[in-house]
Amino acid sequence: MILRADGGVDLFEESGEIIGNVDPPWAVDAAGAEVPTHFEVDGLTLTQVVEHIGGDWEYGIVADPSTNAWGACGLRTSPTKVVDRYPGKGGTYTLRCGDKNYGYRHILQNHRSQFEALAAGTGKNWRDVADMAMTWAAKDPDKTVMNVGGGKGCKSRLLFLRNNRTNQVVRQQRFAMYYVNSSLNIVTVYPKGSGC
Structure with a gap:
């Protein structure tokens, strides 16, 4: 997994071929206000961090990044x-x-x-x-x-x-x-x- 400049993440096969991605993260509170959020990549673990502590947010907060595994064609496929x-x-x-x-x-x-x-x-x-x-x-x-x-x-x-x-x-x-x-x-x- 590689974190992109836009905040999203690209997923790769061992061959280096991209096999999917996760769109940039987003989060909104119950009133529709954007809540600061970002991804962290640690090896094969992807975590979305929602920075809600200390903010004036209306709970519940929704964070639902979308994924796309459409690019499933490796070099030997x-x-x-x-x-x-x-x-x-x-x-x-x-x-x-x-x-x-x-x-x-x-x-x-x-x-x-x-x-x-x-x-x-x-x-x-x-x-x-x-x-x-x-x-x-x-x-x-x-x-x-x-x-x-x-x-x-x-x-x-x-x-x-x-x-x-x-x-x-x-x-x-x-x-x-x-x-x-x-x-x-x-x-x-x-x-x-x-x-x-």
């Missing part, structure tokens, strides 16, 4: 390993570990920085935004194109990205998800203003 499934219109779309040409590894290598930029100010990480894009493109697409060439289809969806704490819309973005028509394996997903 088979390209066919399932990362997640997205039920939707037309069937269930599957994100596999893949390689540089499709799946999680393709998205990581080619689109991570785009998702990181979109996650800024939301309290989410890049995987959360990519996951949300695939969830809603599969479940409730704005547009579907069954044949975009090469045996692939496309579903796109406009999403409103909100701040986790304030619920205010930080930005809106349209995403396109491309998949193989015969297997519904996800090839890629990325921000695309025009959609499919």
Whole structure:
């Protein structure tokens, strides 16, 4: 485990490959006031410290950091390993570990920085935004194109990205998800203003 600059924590395999993360910690009192909090990492133990003593807080205090183990593709993991499934219109779309040409590894290598930029100010990480894009493109697409060439289809969806704490819309973005028509394996997903 490694503590990030934003206060969250990245989880790693022995190989050094990231396998998940914990979002930055947060805590609020019964009136909704933010209570100071932080993580401490000691070997394989992660502790959230809520600094409530000596403060003028209304109890109970809620602290519920979210985790994401979506990045479960290690260096030796088979390209066919399932990362997640997205039920939707037309069937269930599957994100596999893949390689540089499709799946999680393709998205990581080619689109991570785009998702990181979109996650800024939301309290989410890049995987959360990519996951949300695939969830809603599969479940409730704005547009579907069954044949975009090469045996692939496309579903796109406009999403409103909100701040986790304030619920205010930080930005809106349209995403396109491309998949193989015969297997519904996800090839890629990325921000695309025009959609499919």
